[in-house]
Amino acid sequence: MDFDWTEEDRTYRARIRNFLERELPPNWVEISRHGPGSREQTEFSLDFCPKLAEAGLLVPHWPVEWGGANRPAWEHFILGEEMWAAGEPRGAQYMNVNWIGPTLMRFGTPEQKRRYIPEMAAGKAIWCQGFSEPNAGSDLASLRTHAERDGDAYIINGNKIWTSYAAMAQHCFLLARTTGEAMGKAGIAIFLVPMSTPGIEVRAIPSLIGHGDIHEMFFTNVRVPVSARLGEEGEAWSIISYSLANERVGIPRYELAVRVLGGMVRELAARGAFEDHVVRARAGSALASCEAARMLVYRAVDKRARGEMIGAEASMARVAVVEADHAVTDFGLDFLPDTFSGRAFPAHLAHHERAIVTGIAAGAAEIQLGLIARHWLDLPREAT
Amino acid sequence: MRFNPNEDQATFLSVLEQMMESEEAGWRQAHEWARFDWSAPFDTMMEENGFFDCAVEETLGLVAAAAMTYRVASLPIAVECAASSILRPQYAPELPRPIAVIERHAEDPIRFLPMAKSVLFLGSDRISAAILNPDAVEPVESLFAYPMGLLKTRELDWQPIDADPDAVHDSWRIALAAEMTGALKGGLDAVVAHVRERHQFGRPLGSFQALQHRLASAATKIEAAYWLTLKSAQRIGPADAAAALGYVQEASTKVIYDLHQFMGAMGLTLEHPLHRWTYRARLLRSSLSGADANLAAVSAKRWSAL
Numbered sequence: 296m297d298f299d300w301t302e303e304d305r306t307y308r309a310r311i312r313n314f315l316e317r318e319l320p321p322n323w324v325e326i327s328r329h330g331p332g333s334r335e336q337t338e339f340s341l342d343f344c345p346k347l348a349e350a351g352l353l354v355p356h357w358p359v360e361w362g363g364a365n366r367p368a369w370e371h372f373i374l375g376e377e378m379w380a381a382g383e384p385r386g387a388q389y390m391n392v393n394w395i396g397p398t399l400m401r402f403g404t405p406e407q408k409r410r411y412i413p414e415m416a417a418g419k420a421i422w423c424q425g426f427s428e429p430n431a432g433s434d435l436a437s438l439r440t441h442a443e444r445d446g447d448a449y450i451i452n453g454n455k456i457w458t459s460y461a462a463m464a465q466h467c468f469l470l471a472r473t474t475g476e477a478m479g480k481a482g483i484a485i486f487l488v489p490m491s492t493p494g495i496e497v498r499a500i501p502s503l504i505g506h507g508d509i510h511e512m513f514f515t516n517v518r519v520p521v522s523a524r525l526g527e528e529g530e531a532w533s534i535i536s537y538s539l540a541n542e543r544v545g546i547p548r549y550e551l552a553v554r555v556l557g558g559m560v561r562e563l564a565a566r567g568a569f570e571d572h573v574v575r576a577r578a579g580s581a582l583a584s585c586e587a588a589r590m591l592v593y594r595a596v597d598k599r600a601r602g603e604m605i606g607a608e609a610s611m612a613r614v615a616v617v618e619a620d621h622a623v624t625d626f627g628l629d630f631l632p633d634t635f636s637g638r639a640f641p642a643h644l645a646h647h648e649r650a651i652v653t654g655i656a657a658g659a660a661e662i663q664l665g666l667i668a669r670h671w672l673d674l675p676r677e678a679t
Numbered sequence: 680m681r682f683n684p685n686e687d688q689a690t691f692l693s694v695l696e697q698m699m700e701s702e703e704a705g706w707r708q709a710h711e712w713a714r715f716d717w718s719a720p721f722d723t724m725m726e727e728n729g730f731f732d733c734a735v736e737e738t739l740g741l742v743a744a745a746a747m748t749y750r751v752a753s754l755p756i757a758v759e760c761a762a763s764s765i766l767r768p769q770y771a772p773e774l775p776r777p778i779a780v781i782e783r784h785a786e787d788p789i790r791f792l793p794m795a796k797s798v799l800f801l802g803s804d805r806i807s808a809a810i811l812n813p814d815a816v817e818p819v820e821s822l823f824a825y826p827m828g829l830l831k832t833r834e835l836d837w838q839p840i841d842a843d844p845d846a847v848h849d850s851w852r853i854a855l856a857a858e859m860t861g862a863l864k865g866g867l868d869a870v871v872a873h874v875r876e877r878h879q880f881g882r883p884l885g886s887f888q889a890l891q892h893r894l895a896s897a898a899t900k901i902e903a904a905y906w907l908t909l910k911s912a913q914r915i916g917p918a919d920a921a922a923a924l925g926y927v928q929e930a931s932t933k934v935i936y937d938l939h940q941f942m943g944a945m946g947l948t949l950e951h952p953l954h955r956w957t958y959r960a961r962l963l964r965s966s967l968s969g970a971d972a973n974l975a976a977v978s979a980k981r982w983s984a985l
């Protein structure tokens with residue numbers, strides 16, 4: 296067992312930090328004010344990601360054939376931590392890098408790969424993920440958006456919701472069913488749909504978590520060629536289970552949380568308020584929560600790095616991250632309440648604004664607890 | 680970063696498991712789960728096989744000692760492993776064991792004192808040790824699932840230990856975190872086994888989501904505490920040991936409550952060993968002045984420059 300970084304890991308992290316220091320403009324706080332889905336940050340990412348690509352820092356873990364360098368899983372993870380903690384200057388493109396690209400590499404036709412992957416590796420592609428629907432959230436398998444075969448095309452009709460980045464996206468990784476609802480998971484297929492296809496309407500949903508983050512999408516007689524289908528009909532579930540296995544660990548939010556907490560502590564010290572025993576105990580508790588989350592996330596990443604499938608470990612990591620994020624927000628709200636209004640403490644605002652997401656996006660915390668109960672504790676399925 | 684044990688650690692831990700499971704370990708014979716059970720045969724087995732000295736073996740190290748302390752604490756018996764495997768090899772290799780540790784006041788009831796051959800005193804500015812003879816100790820009754828005793832006299836032959844008190848306190852935090860996390864894990868496993876088997880309303884208790892989520896949450900805290908503890912045993916960050924202990928002490932409130940809830944009335948009896956784990960954890964939660972003090976120490980160590 297060894298819980299320390301290697302010299303190589305440290306050098307790699309330092310290199311990313313140097314890159315960020317050099318490439319993030321002085322007004323980055325302004326640009327990133329409304330979050331990764333905002334127009335400002337998305338446009339920035341289209342300029343920033345090509346630079347990352349040039350420096351070999353966009354898809355280093357991808358195979359050489361597709362513009363990567365076959366670098367190990369840990370490096371990919373370090374990259375994710377540094378990017379998220381810097382406010383995610385890749386905007387929506389982290390999704391391509393993390394899982395959409397690798398999914399296409401594994402399951403795509405040669406034509407699909409040629410068409411989509413080079414653009415991702417160049418840092419110029421914005422995708423969105425069309426899974427959730429108004430009546431299919433946690434119970435995703437009950438989704439109703441329908442793709443009907445019509446000769447060498449499919450006609451798609453339905454309604455998606457909570458789609459991040461949809462307004463700025465060029466492509467959608469869409470789930471739709473090709474059979475009746477009774478087929479459940481077995482009736483779902485994946486479609487790679489250009490967002491410019493006639494019949495797609497996108498509406499932004501005003502939210503508490505920044506601009507451009509969540510949307511509703513309406514598909515009315517959207518015609519896509521059969522060649523837009525990824526994998527076979529009915530194969531969607533096994534493909535996304537495979538490709539999202541790594542994503543279930545979620546965004547490395549604890550890394551930003553720890554840095555925000557450090558800033559709060561420095562502010563308290565500057566105000567002469569960090570000698571108080573209660574403040575110290577609570578800061579220590581918030582830090583311990585963040586480090587606990589970090590350990591559970593690393594344990595899951597360690598399995599991935601060894602090529603093992605991640606199971607309930609990912610759910611445990613998610614649950615711990617939710618607690619850590621909230622512990623830091625609550626610490627700030629309790630001891631620095633004045634810093635959560637106005638514009639003087641943008642990091643506190645951003646963290647407060649986005650921590651509310653942690654327990655819901657990418658599978659609610661309660662769903663994770665259910666998975667832990669069944670797959671880790673081997674408790675019997677709930678009676679229905 | 681590597682969460683798997685190395686080859687020697689893996690062998691070491693699997694031999695430990697075999698010893699824990701063996702007949703000779705002696706704890707399975709219990710028909711009734713009295714308040715505590717001193718682990719004499721198992722203790723001898725571990726000592727004779729050199730397990731308590733693993734921390735100074737290059738390929739095993741303090742991380743293996745912490746993992747061992749955690750595993751051993753998940754047994755329903757009281758084993759003096761924490762001080763013997765984590766403090767003794769580092770600071771007092773000649774000290775006879777079992778060892779009782781005095782954290783604060785020598786007048787307090789102290790665990791393991793009735794069978795201890797020596798005491799280690801962890802003062803804030805000095806560390807000292809003394810050999811014990813049996814007349815110096817008076818056993819006391821206690822709810823906690825440890826043998827507890829009082830020192831009748833402070834007039835022992837105290838020898839100073841040449842070590843940085845803060846470093847010794849941190850080592851003790853690692854040891855306590857490992858022991859407490861292991862005790863909670865033992866309790867969790869027992870309760871999970873129980874709710875899988877016990878039926879009410881025509882279904883296993885464990886199929887009720889109200890129990891599932893709370894047990895899943897407990898399992899998550901225990902896993903996190905375990906990895907925090909092993910990491911702290913590698914001594915990377917200055918606040919790691921305090922974070923590991925403070926974290927599990929803070930988490931224990933809810934975990935212990937839930938474990939007893941889900942065992943129902945059976946959990947209040949001496950027919951089931953649940954109390955052997957939860958009452959040990961209850962004592963350990965006050966160790967080194969408890970969660971708030973250890974979490975405040977996290978702040979002091981992490982942000983020492985402020």
Ligand SMILES: Cc1cc2nc3c(=O)[nH]c(=O)nc-3n(C[C@H](O)[C@H](O)[C@H](O)COP(=O)(O)OP(=O)(O)OC[C@H]3O[C@@H](n4cnc5c(N)ncnc54)[C@H](O)[C@@H]3O)c2cc1C
Pocket residue numbers: 423424425426427428431432433434456457458459460504508509652654655656657658659660661662665
């Ligand atoms: C910021 C954000 C971005 C998102 N981005 C995308 C995206 O890009 N693409 C996409 O497809 N989706 C996206 N989502 C949707 C997300 O996947 C869903 O919100 C999530 O799966 C939960 O579904 P729901 O919101 O419909 O909640 P519901 O399914 O209605 O559940 C509500 C609550 O009920 C509880 N609950 C539900 N089921 C159970 C159960 N079985 N047991 C116990 N409790 C339960 C949970 O507490 C849950 O939070 C995003 C969501 C957020 C918040």
